[in-house]
Amino acid sequence: MAGSPIVIVGAGQGGMQAAASLRDAGFDGPVTLVGAEPQPPYDRPPLSKQYLNGEVDAAALALRTPAFYQNQDIDLRVDTRVAGIDRANAAVVLDSGARLPYERLILATGSIPRRLPVPGADHPGVLVLRTLAQARVLRDRLAAPRRVVVIGAGFTGLEVAAAARSAGHEVTVIEALDRVLARAVSVPVSEHVTRLHRGRGVDIRFGRQVEAIEGEADGPLRAVRLAGGESVPADLVVVGIGVVPDTALAAEAGLAVANGVVVDAYLRTSDPAIHAIGDCALFPSPFADDPLRLESVQNAVDQAKCAAEFIAKDGLAARPYSAVPWFWTDQYSDKLQIAGITTGHDRTELAGDPEQGRFSVHCFRGERLVGVESINRPAEHIKARRQLAAAGTLAGAV
């Protein structure tokens, strides 16, 4: 396919990897990587961890050096917004009006933080954490002592809570459900993570609905008001109630969209000239009964490699996407690692000792092992990934 241009929209982990992997796979035509953010692709997970607590600075987050893009002949365009996709003429239209013709297009548009639908949520003291620019604001605000209220006990919210608490701030976490990470992990792991936070002095409140965020219109925040009248004083609120896939471009272009851009096993959208990868893609997986949409570095990177190989070989001897999903989070000095898709399990087996802070939860649906969650047991996690990969290959072959 030499000479036929490939355009990648979205310069996060997935978009960058797709560009690099196209070259690795021997594709020598033009590759253009378009990103809306002002800086070249960077490592996002540290934003809520080492960047927030000051261990690393922004310069250290770059995924590749400027020389890399030059040497690989990747046309990286940062600070560049896409206005639409002209499918009839196979071109991406930029905000500037410029057109980028494509033979193949890869959508790696990622996800955007879900907004809190309550009065006061647009107060400048209410922050979300997704981009480097947002992380910079949060880090600056945490330079002085604060009463921080985190809304949502998901991965990002808890990582922010851990970083803020470690820096000495007063931290309260408000969660609507009855345990932390409720949609992501089993009960024993939830309990362990809750103990970690409470042991460090984080005030976690379960089963609470946020009704409003109160503060002066042009002044400081005052409090987070909960249903039932309870009020939590706050100088700073961080909302971490999940993300939604950024499907706007795909939907406007008439591609099939559900909870994500719908793709087939080769990550092709309803238009076979367009692939979608990473956070924005809804894909079939041997590791789940229903189509999956995953928000992880692993998923972005592995899907980028899969799509790049498909495109570089023009679909010849193509392999369906079948990577084992895995994920990790740092909570203080503890490491939680998840292999497989554990949601929807109906039985668990515990290995190791939660009291010692080192254990794994093996999650089953019926007889089938669907995933393993480990606390401070990396070898167990790696073993589980290999085990699931072998089983997944088997399931795919049947």
Add this chain to the structure above:
Amino acid sequence: MPQITYVRTDGTSDTVEVPVGTSVMRGAVREGVAGIVAECGGAGMCGTCHIFLPEEQRLARGIAPIHPLEDEVLETTSCPRRENSRLGCQLAVTERCDGLAVDLPEHQVLP
């Protein structure tokens, strides 16, 4: 900026500048140096940035000893670990790393 050399088993090598505050793994990946995979992006949980670091080099450059979790991951590398095996992502780069040379294993993932 400190320069670090990555030596592959076929004798080829790359010498690159690595910013202080990053890691021996990140230094290779950001330049696209062949021989380091770093599947997990530096979380110390995949064992695919396996390198060999002579003990005298470690001491001379003030690099921290192995953490128990790193030790556990090193048991799972695709090339068997040796006495001087480390994970590149766990090695913080300081000015003292200038001139450091590390050896890479034959592979990082099972072929």
